[in-house]
Amino acid sequence: MTDFAIAAMPREENGRRPSRRLRRTGMVPAVLYGDNKPATGLSIEARLLRKLLADERAYTHVITLEFPKGKETALIRDIQMHPYKEEVLHMDFMRVHAGETVRLHVPIHFLHENTCVGLKAGGVLHRALNDVEVEAPVDRLPEAIEVDIAQLEKGESLHLSQIKVPAGVTLIPLQHEDDKEVVSIHNPRTGAEAEETPEAAE
Structure with a gap:
């Protein structure tokens, strides 16, 4: 154990x-x-x-x-x-x-950033969560929750309900119907978007 x-x-x-x-x-x-x-x-x-x-x-x-x-x-x-x-x-x-079920915050690791479709297309990665609370038997606690973002495109996001977790592991927020965003790919901001015009500010 x-x-x-x-x-x-x-x-x-x-x-x-x-x-x-x-x-x-x-x-x-x-x-x-x-x-x-x-x-x-x-x-x-x-x-x-x-x-x-x-x-x-x-x-x-x-x-x-x-x-x-x-x-x-x-x-x-x-x-x-x-x-x-x-x-x-x-x-x-x-x-x-041994055999006890516990709750613990574990880190989230993002996989395949180098080959992510959205990033290769010029998108910007936004990590909404760095860790998440899980419940599992002590002998099944994961070192981290791994999230594969290889196929994530610009404008798309992944939520907790879309994440695969090891057998016996429960994501606590989902028990409270809190389907948090985990990661997303944003379009890069242009100069026009970054500098709001006076008319838009009003």
Whole structure:
């Protein structure tokens, strides 16, 4: 169920001051919750965390948190980043187990941009969505939702209802009848369109 693992240590002290002290030692404060168990404070070595997060798959795959006295399996639920440094300040993990169905935002990857009919004809690509919330068993969570735009022409668009997803995966917006636009090909704006005349503005 998991291809990722990282060492973690229990953390007893909470709050801003203990967290700052922890970061000065090269550790990142985090919390593990869910599965009807008490929330557990933990810390992870920043160096190991950077290596883990460098792989995009880690954001949608089950991760084994290896404690000195046991293991927990979890998904990344939230990451708080430093305002201007590439530095993780805090992380939230949610406990999961085999067979459980979960909801998670996964990225959308657009395929065959180089051969897209509409782009080759001079159209402009508009990515309306970069990610989408899905529901799936933890062992079927996709790394990304792939959208093939090879045959998309100028003036056309694709919506969520037109996207193929892996077996067992549900697109949450469609459950609420929210058929969002995913991608479209626009005609390039001409100078006349870009600069509205005074008469048109009135």
